Amino acid sequence: MTLMTPKELARKSVDYRKKILKYIYSAKAGHTGGSLSCVDILNVLYNDVMQVSPENFASPDRDRYIQSKGHSVEALYVVLADQGFFPESDLETLCQYQSHYIGHPTKKVNGIEQNTGSLGHGLALSVGTALAAKLDKRDYRVFTLLGDGELPEGSNWEAALLAAQYKLDNLCAIIDHNKLQITGPTCDVCNTDPIDAKFEAFGWEVKHVDGHDFAQLKETFQSLPFQGEKPSLVIAHTIKGRGISFMENQLKWHHGVPSPEQYEQAQEELNVLSEAL
Amino acid sequence: MGETIANPHVSEKPNLEVFSSTLQNLAHDDRQIVVVTSDSRGSGKLVPFGQKYPEQIIEVGIAEQNLVGVAAGLASTGKKVFAVSPACFLTARSLEQIKADVAYSDNPVNVIGISAGVSYGALGSTHHSLHDFAALRAINNILVVAPADNFETEQAIRAAAAFPHPVYLRFGKKPMPLLSEEETSFEFGKGRVIQEGDDLTFVATGETVWPALQAARKLEREQGLRATVISMHTIKPLDENLLARVAAKGAPMVTVEEHSVYGGLGEACASFLMQNGLALPFKIMAIPDEYTVTGSQGDIFRHYGLTEEGIAETALQLCK
Numbered sequence: 383m384t385l386m387t388p389k390e391l392a393r394k395s396v397d398y399r400k401k402i403l404k405y406i407y408s409a410k411a412g413h414t415g416g417s418l419s420c421v422d423i424l425n426v427l428y429n430d431v432m433q434v435s436p437e438n439f440a441s442p443d444r445d446r447y448i449q450s451k452g453h454s455v456e457a458l459y460v461v462l463a464d465q466g467f468f469p470e471s472d473l474e475t476l477c478q479y480q481s482h483y484i485g486h487p488t489k490k491v492n493g494i495e496q497n498t499g500s501l502g503h504g505l506a507l508s509v510g511t512a513l514a515a516k517l518d519k520r521d522y523r524v525f526t527l528l529g530d531g532e533l534p535e536g537s538n539w540e541a542a543l544l545a546a547q548y549k550l551d552n553l554c555a556i557i558d559h560n561k562l563q564i565t566g567p568t569c570d571v572c573n574t575d576p577i578d579a580k581f582e583a584f585g586w587e588v589k590h591v592d593g594h595d596f597a598q599l600k601e602t603f604q605s606l607p608f609q610g611e612k613p614s615l616v617i618a619h620t621i622k623g624r625g626i627s628f629m630e631n632q633l634k635w636h637h638g639v640p641s642p643e644q645y646e647q648a649q650e651e652l653n654v655l656s657e658a659l
Numbered sequence: 660m661g662e663t664i665a666n667p668h669v670s671e672k673p674n675l676e677v678f679s680s681t682l683q684n685l686a687h688d689d690r691q692i693v694v695v696t697s698d699s700r701g702s703g704k705l706v707p708f709g710q711k712y713p714e715q716i717i718e719v720g721i722a723e724q725n726l727v728g729v730a731a732g733l734a735s736t737g738k739k740v741f742a743v744s745p746a747c748f749l750t751a752r753s754l755e756q757i758k759a760d761v762a763y764s765d766n767p768v769n770v771i772g773i774s775a776g777v778s779y780g781a782l783g784s785t786h787h788s789l790h791d792f793a794a795l796r797a798i799n800n801i802l803v804v805a806p807a808d809n810f811e812t813e814q815a816i817r818a819a820a821a822f823p824h825p826v827y828l829r830f831g832k833k834p835m836p837l838l839s840e841e842e843t844s845f846e847f848g849k850g851r852v853i854q855e856g857d858d859l860t861f862v863a864t865g866e867t868v869w870p871a872l873q874a875a876r877k878l879e880r881e882q883g884l885r886a887t888v889i890s891m892h893t894i895k896p897l898d899e900n901l902l903a904r905v906a907a908k909g910a911p912m913v914t915v916e917e918h919s920v921y922g923g924l925g926e927a928c929a930s931f932l933m934q935n936g937l938a939l940p941f942k943i944m945a946i947p948d949e950y951t952v953t954g955s956q957g958d959i960f961r962h963y964g965l966t967e968e969g970i971a972e973t974a975l976q977l978c979k
Contacts, residue, residue, distance in 0.1 A: 489765070495735070506728025507729075507732040509725075510730060510732020510734075511736060514735075514738055537756075540722035540725035543722070
């Protein structure tokens with residue numbers, strides 16, 4: 383893998399955001415806000431961190447990515463298309479009758495490891511996958527992306543306990559901490575703060591990162607595992623709807639679809655950003 | 660198939676013990692066999708397995724959702740996983756993990772419900788699984804299997820280890836006599852005919868096949884009625900060919916199961932027969948939809964007539 387500079391990653395993310403909006407706009411469906419908050423993380427993982435590609439996807443030694451917050455699948459789709467897992471034109475069928483490109487990840491789409499969508503499942507799946515690497519003495523790593531809104535699911539905490547019990551330092555969980563869920567601010571719905579202290583108490587090593595800062599994301603993932611014999615947690619501070627002025631931190635964009643005028647404005651804002659880079 | 664006399668003194672072990680010994684035999688030759696338990700290795704008779712193959716047993720603690728999610732992750736890498744927990748918790752508390760992580764994602768976990776049905780008897784309804792057939796029948800891509808005797812148990816475990824898709828198997832705690840001394844084949848989805856007769860048909864599953872077979876013998880002895888007795892170890896997919904063949908005789912049919920009267924073997928058979936125009940006198944024997952009577956498994960079976968006498972009496976009424 384050729385490592386990318388933060389600036390190259392930033393350019394990619396602008397492109398990814400344009401595509402996320404394009405396909406959501408075209409499908410008239412999708413989780414816009416969450417896809418825009420997590421896409422920079424996916425960008426760094428797939429372009430700079432993980433050893434996974436269409437060529438090695440059948441290999442037992444590939445790194446795994448399991449998206450627990452399955453609803454932000456549009457971000458994953460555009461990144462996988464860019465990696466060559468499938469032609470980007472497939473995304474024109476997003477959420478259409480008989481398309482495999484539905485509103486949550488399924489293994490019918492090349493590059494996707496697990497069917498997800500129900501929240502609180504990704505961490506346990508990842509623990510099992512990481513455990514298998516330990517049993518088989520393989521070097522692959524397992525990455526999973528959780529939303530902050532899904533943290534009250536008790537299954538997360540069952541899995542967090544076990545990850546520490548089995549010293550899974552090949553496991554990295556990332557929380558897309560955009561601080562908003564469909565009902566309102568996560569701290570007002572069922573407050574899970576302090577997330578770091580909770581996971582630390584469960585036996586994890588935790589780092590905070592600006593989830594839109596490519597240099598920080600690179601550096602953070604390069605330092606994995608944060609401590610030997612411990613699972614790693616990255617709390618990525620993000621902005622829901624990141625990159626589009628009128629979507630940022632606005633609850634209604636959780637699964638909002640832009641109007642034609644809003645779509646034009648959003649693409650224009652991304653064009654300006656692209657030129658500035 | 661000729662008449663066979665089952666000897667209750669032959670191989671009378673709890674199916675759970677056969678499950679455990681079969682797994683040990685498999686694990687000896689196959690490092691990919693992995694058992695996942697939720698503080699359930701004792702009740703699952705898996706302590707010897709853990710001692711012999713410590714690298715092939717994963718303990719998750721009392722956390723059934725995690726048990727199934729972790730099992731699915733392990734299975735996704737090619738492990739042959741047996742996720743073991745009391746059936747009551749496994750198929751209720753972790754139902755969504757079975758649905759999403761195992762069945763929907765097609766991770767070939769063998770979901771093993773131990774101490775199933777009312778095996779826990781006097782521990783009460785929290786510990787009974789009278790819903791598991793119904794719950795899992797409605798989920799795509801998981802076989803639902805309840806072996807009746809030690810032979811079926813060993814065969815089912817071997818078949819499950821080799822099966823590339825999810826399987827649910829449930830076992831009880833009671834020592835089970837062999838249904839037949841004949842060497843018969845075992846295949847998921849193919850009912851096992853214990854004996855053949857033209858006067859009535861018993862279709863039973865799991866630990867109720869034995870009393871159904873005893874009832875058939877009683878009716879033959881006392882009434883001169885000869886029954887077909889089927890161990891329908893696979894509830895899903897149902898052996899429709901076998902059902903159609905025996906239903907063509909037009910004889911009354913009694914289904915027997917250690918499950919709620921709703922959604923289990925009986926309703927599966929009724930649905931098939933009705934939708935295929937196979938009308939015959941028909942009765943489902945199961946646990947009724949009520950606050951289950953308290954007592955041991957034997958007490959509960961007696962209370963609801965799931966005994967040699969009770970089954971024979973119900974069948975006789977249907978024949979009149």
